[in-house]
Structures are given as C-alpha cells and as structure tokens.
Amino acid sequence: MESIRFMISQTNSYPLAINAHNKHFVIMTLRTPIVCVLGHVDHGKTTLLDRIRGSAIASEESGAITQHIGATEVPIDAIEKACGPSFAGKFIVPGLLFIDTPGHHAFTTLRSRGGALADLAILVVDINEGFLPQTIESLHILKKFKTPFVIAANKIDRIHGWQNHGDMSFVSSYELQGGHARQEFDRKFYEMIGTLYESGFNADRYDNISDFRTTISVIPVSAKTGEGVSDILMVLLGLAQRFLEQNLVVSETGDGVCTILEVSETHGLGTTVDAILYDGELAVGDTIVVGGKPVVTTKIRALLKPGDVDDIGSTESFRRVNLVTAASGVRIAAPNLEHAYAGSMIKVPSDSPDSIEDAVREIAGEIDTVQITTDTDGVVLCADTIGSLEAITGELRNADIEIRTAKVGNIARRDVVNATTCKNHLYRAVIGFNVSVLPDAMEELQRSGTHIFQSDVIYSLIDNYQKWSSKEKELVEKKLSEAVIRPGQFTIMDGCVFRQNNPAVVGVHVLGGVIKPGSPVMRADGMHVGSIKGIQERSEPISEAKYRAEVAVAIEGPTVGRQIKEGDVLLVDIPERHAKLVEQELYDTLSPDTIEAFNKFLEIKRKDDPFWGL
Numbered sequence: 001m002e003s004i005r006f007m008i009s010q011t012n013s014y015p016l017a018i019n020a021h022n023k024h025f026v027i028m029t030l031r032t033p034i035v036c037v038l039g040h041v042d043h044g045k046t047t048l049l050d051r052i053r054g055s056a057i058a059s060e061e062s063g064a065i066t067q068h069i070g071a072t073e074v075p076i077d078a079i080e081k082a083c084g085p086s087f088a089g090k091f092i093v094p095g096l097l098f099i100d101t102p103g104h105h106a107f108t109t110l111r112s113r114g115g116a117l118a119d120l121a122i123l124v125v126d127i128n129e130g131f132l133p134q135t136i137e138s139l140h141i142l143k144k145f146k147t148p149f150v151i152a153a154n155k156i157d158r159i160h161g162w163q164n165h166g167d168m169s170f171v172s173s174y175e176l177q178g179g180h181a182r183q184e185f186d187r188k189f190y191e192m193i194g195t196l197y198e199s200g201f202n203a204d205r206y207d208n209i210s211d212f213r214t215t216i217s218v219i220p221v222s223a224k225t226g227e228g229v230s231d232i233l234m235v236l237l238g239l240a241q242r243f244l245e246q247n248l249v250v251s252e253t254g255d256g257v258c259t260i261l262e263v264s265e266t267h268g269l270g271t272t273v274d275a276i277l278y279d280g281e282l283a284v285g286d287t288i289v290v291g292g293k294p295v296v297t298t299k300i301r302a303l304l305k306p307g308d309v310d311d312i313g314s315t316e317s318f319r320r321v322n323l324v325t326a327a328s329g330v331r332i333a334a335p336n337l338e339h340a341y342a343g344s345m346i347k348v349p350s351d352s353p354d355s356i357e358d359a360v361r362e363i364a365g366e367i368d369t370v371q372i373t374t375d376t377d378g379v380v381l382c383a384d385t386i387g388s389l390e391a392i393t394g395e396l397r398n399a400d401i402e403i404r405t406a407k408v409g410n411i412a413r414r415d416v417v418n419a420t421t422c423k424n425h426l427y428r429a430v431i432g433f434n435v436s437v438l439p440d441a442m443e444e445l446q447r448s449g450t451h452i453f454q455s456d457v458i459y460s461l462i463d464n465y466q467k468w469s470s471k472e473k474e475l476v477e478k479k480l481s482e483a484v485i486r487p488g489q490f491t492i493m494d495g496c497v498f499r500q501n502n503p504a505v506v507g508v509h510v511l512g513g514v515i516k517p518g519s520p521v522m523r524a525d526g527m528h529v530g531s532i533k534g535i536q537e538r539s540e541p542i543s544e545a546k547y548r549a550e551v552a553v554a555i556e557g558p559t560v561g562r563q564i565k566e567g568d569v570l571l572v573d574i575p576e577r578h579a580k581l582v583e584q585e586l587y588d589t590l591s592p593d594t595i596e597a598f599n600k601f602l603e604i605k606r607k608d609d610p611f612w613g614l
Contacts, residue, residue: 530557
C-alpha cells in the first residue's frame with residue numbers, strides 16, 4: 001500500500017481553478033470521475049459494484065447478466081466508509097461515478113460507448129478462468145479509446161485453501177493465508193500477468209508498482225466477500241487525482257452534454273430519460289436538444305437525482321433538484337421525449353437560433369452514422385436502444401441470419417406485415433429485444449401466424465430463434481424428403497435375370513442413393529425405360545434399397561435383352577421440378593454416394609439442355 005499512499009500524497013491539495021474571461025472570474029470545479037466496468041460474462045462485474053454500493057442489482061438482472069448500461073454515484077464519504085482503515089490521503093474529487101456495462105459479448109458497441117465516455121475503467125477477470133474472448137475484446141476497447149484502467153482479479157475466494165477475511169485489504173488477507181493457498185494464488189496470478197505481457201501490457205500487483213503511468217495495476221479481489229475492494233477504490237481515487245485533474249475540470253456555467261441511458265415512463269411526469277451528464281450542467285428550464293427520431297428541441301421540466309449509492313435505473317429514492325453538474329446520473333423530464341433514443345446525445349445549446357440549429361444538426365448526424373445494413377429478405381428486428389440494435393445486429397450477422405428491417409421501438413403491425421411477406425419461411429419472424437408488442441401488431445400476429453421472439457437477454461433471443469429455425473428446417477426437409485423422388489443408381493448383375501418382362505425381374509446392386517417402388521427408371525444414355533414396381537430382399541418385400549444393397553427388382557415396362565440387359569447402369573429418372581428441389585433445398589443433406597448419383601443424372605439431363613432443372 002505504500003506506493004498507493006505515495007501516489008495520493010502528491011496531490012493533497014488542489015489550487016482553485018479560476019478563469020478570467022471578460023473581466024469576470026468563473027469558478028472551475030472538479031467533476032466526478034466516470035469509471036467504466038468491463039469484463040467477460042459471469043466474471044463478477046455487477047457483483048463487484050454490489051459490494052461497493054451495498055445493493056443487490058446482480059440478483060435482479062435478467063439471466064444474471066446486466067443488459068443495459070447503468071450508472072451509480074458513490075460519493076467520497078461513502079468510499080471512505082467502505083474503505084475503513086485503508087482510506088488514506090486527502091481527496092478533492094467528489095467521488096466516483098460507475099457505469100456498469102453489459103456483460104454479454106454481444107454488447108461490444110455499448111461497451112465502446114462506455115469506454116469512450118469513461119475517464120477510468122475496471123476490467124474484471126476471474127482469476128480462476130483467466131483471459132477469455134470477451135476479456136480480450138474489452139482490452140481492445142480500452143486500448144482503442146486510450147482509457148486508463150485497472151484489473152480486478154476477481155474470485156480469489158474460490159482458490160483452493162483460501163481463507164476469507166471479509167472486507168480486509170488484499171495484502172493483509174494474503175499474509176494470513178496458508179502456504180498452499182499462496183502458491184496456488186501466485187501461480188494463477190502470474191499466469192494473468194504473462195497473458196497481459198503477451199498482449200502488450202506491462203502489469204504487476206498494485207502494491208508492487210512505483211510508476212502507475214507505465215504499469216497496469218492488477219488488484220486481487222473477492223467481490224463476494226469484499227476482500228481487496230477497498231484497494232480498488234483507493235487505486236482509482238489515486239489515479240483520478242494524480243493523473244486526471246485537468247480532464248476533470250469543468251465550468252459551473254458550462255453547457256451540459258449528456259448520453260441517454262434509458263427512455264421510460266415515470267409516474268406523474270410522463271416520458272423521461274435517464275442520462276449521464278458528463279460535461280457542464282443542466283438546470284430546470286434549460287432548452288435541450290435530444291437525440292431521437294426526430295431530434296427534439298424541448299425544455300427541462302424537472303430534474304431528478306437518485307439517492308447516494310443508488311443505481312439511476314432504480315425507481316426508489318429519487319429527489320427533485322434544480323441544478324445538476326457533471327459528472328452525474330440524472331433523470332430528465334421534459335415534453336416530447338417519447339421519441340428519444342437511448343445511446344444518443346442531449347446538448348444544452350445557447351439561446352441563439354443558430355446554436356440550436358447547430359446542435360440539432362450535430363445530433364442528427366450522429367444518429368445517422370448508426371447504419372444497420374439490411375437484406376432483401378430476413379427477420380424483422382426491433383430493439384429498445386441504438387446500442388441494443390447494433391449489438392443484436394452483430395450477433396445475427398455472426399450467426400448468418402439475414403435482417404430485412406431493423407428499428408428502435410416497440411413491435412408494430414407494420415413490422416409483423418414485413419415479416420409475414422418474407423420469401424423464406426424461416427425468416428417470417430419478428431425478434432424483439434426489451435420491447436412491447438402493440439395491440440394492432442398482436443392482432444396481426446394471431447391472424448398471420450408469424451413467429452415472434454421476445455426477451456431481455458440477447459443470447460436467449462438468438463438461441464431461441466436458432467432452435468425454432470432448426471426445427472422448422474428439419475420439418476421442411478422431412479416433408480420434401482418424403483415427397484420428392486430422390487437420386488439413385490444401380491446396375492443389373494450378371495446371371496441375375498429372373499424374368500424378362502411384364503414386369504422384368506432382375507437382381508441389382510445399388511451403386512448410390514436410394515431406389516424405391518414407384519421410382520421412374522432411365523438408362524445412362526437418358527432413355528426412359530419404365531418404373532420400379534417392387535423390391536425384394538431374401539424373398540421379402542422392402543420399401544427401399546440403399547447404397548451397396550443387392551436386391552431383386554421388378555421393373556414395369558422394359559424387356560430384358562431389348563431395352564435393358566445385364567451389366568446396364570440404370571438411374572432413377574427424377575422429374576425436373578423434383579430435381580430442382582433436390583439441388584436447391586436438399587443437396588447439403590445428401591450422402592456422398594447420393595451426390596455422385598445425382599451429379600451423374602444431371603450430367604445426362606443437361607447434355608442437350610444446359611438449363612434443365614435450373
């Protein structure tokens with residue numbers, strides 16, 4: 001801890017920032033640093049925040065995975081209380097504002113926004129599982145946005161033999177561990193350090209670092225028991241105060257800039273938006289420009305702040321305020337917010353018409369950059385936020401699922417109609433993430449039989465759609481397989497002519513595919529010779545004969561010695577429309593011997609007509 005205390009002690013005082021402008025002094029203040037929490041699914045991001053804020057958000061989230069960016073303010077006095085004896089130094093930052101980013105890897109875009117917005121980040125890694133794909137992805141995001149970060153090596157309580165010591169600092173807890181637990185911890189910890197080194201990061205345990213600018217702090221913690229959590233808070237405060245002072249300076253009179261987190265209904269206020277104010281200030285009565293379709297210019301009617309250490313998404317402990325300064329989570333009530341987009345921007349322009357027009361143009365341009373490339377055929381996608389829309393689109397693309405239309409908003413009748421008219425029946429589906437079905441859409445769904453998939457967990461949506469799609473595909477293939485005449489070829493064996501005609505009965509060897517009673521038969525020169533009347537194996541009738549089978553076949557139509565003879569290779573004479581279905585719908589399901597038989601059949605048919613069956 002000495003290195004942390006040294007880092008903090010260098011900034012025990014902060015000169016009052018004063019800016020002379022037009023002979024008036026403008027007092028500058030430090031805003032709350034914004035901290036982004038990232039990491040692989042189930043590695044404990046929300047549980048870590050629970051430990052910091054004393055809430056139980058993790059247990060309430062869908063699938064135990066956070067699905068939206070949430071914001072939690074932790075004031076400096078709450079941090080001091082949480083740290084207890086570990087709290088050391090004098091701090092001028094007002095506290096820390098945590099953004100809890102979504103846990104599932106589909107939310108790359110939302111995490112990117114979180115990374116861009118954050119001053120600092122915590123990358124949570126399960127020390128027992130190490131760096132998984134989403135962890136690496138998070139590292140790339142932090143590197144892209146050049147965001148300073150620390151690593152929380154979580155779940156040390158699961159190390160074999162580890163003795164838990166409540167909210168104790170890691171160093172103190174480590175000293176009390178037995179030799180086997182220490183060895184096991186050291187092995188896993190330095191595997192993480194090696195992985196970071198291979199990824200281009202110089203990292204070490206936080207209490208061994210002398211230069212926090214060049215070395216990534218890795219802080220062993222247990223979000224479950226609280227061990228090491230005070231160390232994370234102290235390191236974050238030290239980093240913010242030592243290295244981010246200039247970035248945190250804001251003017252009390254600056255125009256506010258926000259990012260919208262959620263759009264919802266608040267009792268007594270109508271449609272409201274939850275937002276992160278990351279620059280300037282907001283006041284009741286301010287004119288604001290709000291990102292959405294369309295971009296809205298309106299006036300703030302009310303501002304609500306959650307209680308300290310409350311998540312902004314919580315409905316409890318809100319209080320009305322007249323003024324909010326950065327950085328802060330805030331709920332904004334104003335007219336015409338129903339078309340606002342989560343993930344877009346709010347700006348406070350000056351009162352001039354030109355300034356308002358500039359803000360509208362800037363925000364509209366930002367929204368227009370969110371391009372969802374659509375296909376001529378595909379599923380219909382509806383999501384509640386811009387970030388969700390982008391994230392699910394990425395997941396659908398990765399799963400090779402085409403998208404016909406994509407929008408932010410509830411499922412309307414038009415969306416169902418679009419899905420119903422898809423050419424591919426597997427795409428006659430509406431996928432809705434965290435949205436409602438409007439009454440007229442529900443009626444259309446019941447009338448059309450179009451399938452709908454709704455969830456507030458992205459991976460469940462994709463998984464449920466894929467399961468349905470696979471079952472539907474199997475049903476279609478089964479129906480086609482039963483109805484369509486399939487490829488087959490066979491040869492008449494020497495010495496196996498049992499009857500010459502009416503019908504001809506011969507012994508055959510199946511060279512590929514399948515032959516069934518009722519199948520039309522042709523010679524290798526393309527001449528149609530008749531149809532299979534029946535098949536017997538060991539004097540017992542059978543319904544089909546497959547590759548390598550040797551059976552007796554009764555063929556209605558030909559006479560042995562005229563139209564057919566011993567040694568001839570005969571093929572199933574597939575009708576053209578059946579051949580088209582086999583080639584376009586069933587080809588991938590055919591066995592190699594069946595493909596060989598089918599390709600030989602097509603070669604014969606297309607010798608004189610290259611477009612036959614196309």
